[in-house]
Amino acid sequence: MKNILPVLQQLISELERYAQATSEIDLAEFAAWLHQRHRPVGDLAGEAVVPLHREPQYLNTLPPLMQLVPLVTRLNYFTHAAAEQLLAGLPIAGIREFSVLSSILGGQTPTKSEIAANAQLELSTVTEVTRRLVQTGLVTEVPDPKDRRARRLKITPAGQAVHTQGKALVAQLSQYLYDPLTAAEQTELHRLLSVLNTVHSAQPLPSPPPSR
Template sequence: MGESAAQQVQPGFTVDGRLINLVNRLNRFAGMYSKKALLHSELNNLEDWGYLISLSFMDNPKKSELIAELLSEFPSGIEVIKRLVNSGLAEEFDDPTDKRSKRIKITQKGQRVLFETMHYMKDIAALAFGPLTEAEKQLLMLLLQKLDKFHLDNYKETRPSDYHGAVQALKQSLEKSAEKG
């Protein structure tokens, strides 16, 4: 059986470029599997499920805090929150200390739906990473956590920046990391 185009190293394709391609493909596979798992639930997609599970762990966050936690664009995050509220899975309420802000919490119905979908999502995760040994899973998790920490540490500076500003900030951060050893 031959390699797919995604498995082949294309001439001029850097290792970093290949990694971006693979991470993107894995994200698409996860989305496809999750959509199948959520088909008979009140959730539309993996993003809605991610918002709902984050709400279950966060203590009544501001809407903006929830959106920032999930690294969403504000308009997209507001749309997800609207879907969750309109379906009765989440509830908005006024922030008692900041009248300009709204807070959000998961409802009992949201908790029930989340509970009902949890075993499907656990199956999806187990199958998505099934080809890996436990040691490989631990190594992958360690590497992904390192990348996540690096980008999260730089997120506040890079998010509002244009391309050149973001690249410059990330390069400076990489240089500082290299100096630390």
């Protein structure tokens, strides 16, 4: 019989950490929380893990302008993968939950719809993320004084403490991602991304081509 004791000890340790982060222990929620903490770094979308350092061979066959989309996509991938590693010790699942927590902290008790617009996430995603944040005691729901049917979200002292810790770790993430650039290159990259962000924030997404 295989020795399961080391894994069992690790599981108990993780369960104790989960219990400290939530007010009510639920097996399904614990399983989801555990999966978030221990899934492979490359498995962000349920796909097979591939070496992060391997550049796609097709990339150099594209014109420079067309290379920008896959390059930005890969950088986004690296950002989420590294963030999950850095934030693994906190009771949040990754950069997405940190972004929602930041939106709540800066939004003065926003609604879920306001968070979705601010964080550029689907409302269903925000609903699921905020549900977990409420269950772990990082966020609380409060009545909307203008609409009895609506609920607003407010960060708790525990949530503020986690956000402070997460903010320091996200600063490390920025250094990890952009330290290969010089200070001047970082400034120029910030300027260019700000221009693109402003333009695309103000215009609608392109329409699909008409069907034939």
